[in-house]
Amino acid sequence: MAKRATKKSRRSRKTSKRSNPLRRVVRYAGRGLLVVVGIVLALIALGTVVNPPTTPYMFAESRRLGGVEQSWVPLEEVAPVMARSVVAAEDANFCLHWGFDLAAIKDAIADGGNRGASTLSQQTVKNVYLWHGRNYTRKALEALFTPVLEAIWSKERIVEVYLNVAEFDEGVFGVGAAARHYFGVSAGDLSAEQAARLAAILPDPKGRSASRPSDFVVKRTRAVRSGAATIRKDGRAACFES
Structure with a gap:
């Protein structure tokens, strides 16, 4: 009798697990998330040699x-x-962090969260593989x-991809188009002033203009030019310059 009762109890627990819809939803959601993560990791690996088409x-x-x-x-x-x-504009310590x-x-x-701390690497991940907007899932x-x-x-590669997918105006993506x-x-003929202006309008390209710079953009351009010269001199540009 005791054995029979134990078997019934086990069957009852199994049936309960199978019939619990919330448990199934959580399990399938977890599997789906793992599939998504696997796909993105594969795409990151592929991205070392294949330029993202969009x-x-x-x-x-x-x-x-x-x-x-x-x-x-x-x-x-x-x-x-x-x-x-x-x-210099977005991540001056790019060569020093992981x-x-x-x-x-x-x-x-x-500073109370009033300034950004997103690195060029984080921005590249967001731009290429994720979506824009502030929410905990994306972060x-x-x-x-x-x-x-x-x-x-x-x-x-990180700098190259970032420069080619960053938005510089409404509908204008990448340094070539910008x-x-x-x-x-062409992107190869940009002067130091022009390059600094393009960098100065990030990360608000729809609210700032490189060809009609506001006082803020003019001031930021000067800071970017100085920063670009500084990281070249002190070696913080060595990791992406041949």
Whole structure:
């Protein structure tokens, strides 16, 4: 009798587990998340050699606007001062960290969250593989994928991809399109002033203009030019310059 009761109890527990819809939903959601994570990790690995044809945000903007401007420019064909300018503007310690700038994060927390601490690597992950907008899910995935990107991609590759997918005006993506759009030159012919202006309008390209700079952009341009010269002199540009 005792054995029979034990068997019944086990069957009852199994039936209860199978019939619990919430448990099934959680299990399937977990499996789905693992599949998504696996796909993105595979795409990150592929991204070392394959240029992303588009990004989620670029695709959305293309549908909204009926098309966008973008043409891929290899890093060696971009004016070196452009790469230095964007690093100086967005992530001056890019060559010194593994994806997260802990000092910048501490400063941002001390400042009450009024300043950004997102590195170039984090922005590349967000731009290429995730979506825009502030929510905990995206930030968690960004935190998960950024060290993977840093481990698999070279610093040169991160800068190259960032420069080619960053938004510089409404419907204008990448430094090649931005150089033509604002100054009528190729990415390789950008001057130090032009490069600093392009970097100065980030991360608000729809609210700032490189060709009609506001007082804020003019001031920021001067700071970016100075920063680009500084990181070249002190070696903080060495990891992405050949």
